[in-house]
Amino acid sequence: MIDNIAYLFLLGAITISIILAWRLSLATKVSDLPVWRRRLLFAAVAGNALSMAAFLVVSFGPRFAANWRPDIHSYSLFLVIALASILLAAFGTRAPRVLVILNGLALMWLWLDLAASSL
Numbered sequence: 001m002i003d004n005i006a007y008l009f010l011l012g013a014i015t016i017s018i019i020l021a022w023r024l025s026l027a028t029k030v031s032d033l034p035v036w037r038r039r040l041l042f043a044a045v046a047g048n049a050l051s052m053a054a055f056l057v058v059s060f061g062p063r064f065a066a067n068w069r070p071d072i073h074s075y076s077l078f079l080v081i082a083l084a085s086i087l088l089a090a091f092g093t094r095a096p097r098v099l100v101i102l103n104g105l106a107l108m109w110l111w112l113d114l115a116a117s118s119l
Contacts, residue, residue, distance in 0.1 A: 014052055018049050018052055086104035
């Protein structure tokens with residue numbers, strides 16, 4: 001029970017910090033960055049959001065659709081997306097960079113945990 005609450009709290013914290021990183025990485029907030037660095041930071045935030053959305057679908061989808069059994073091996077791309085978002089976030093600045101890197105690390109851990117539990 002406590003593990004489930006902590007798990008949901010982690011998912012909520014990642015979701016909130018992705019939204020916060022998204023708002024902080026807008027062009028008006030990081031106008032001192034060159035355009036190419038802003039685009040890489042934005043790609044990192046978008047990668048985090050995509051990885052998080054896919055993780056939510058894979059982890060909660062089978063509870064809603066009884067016939068669906070996801071194969072974690074077909075979702076290994078999202079582990080790569082989480083890793084790429086960590087690398088791309090290095091081109092950001094201050095708070096957005098830290099948030100995106102931490103989100104990427106947490107998402108990588110969640111994907112690896114899901115993969116380990118499905119073996």
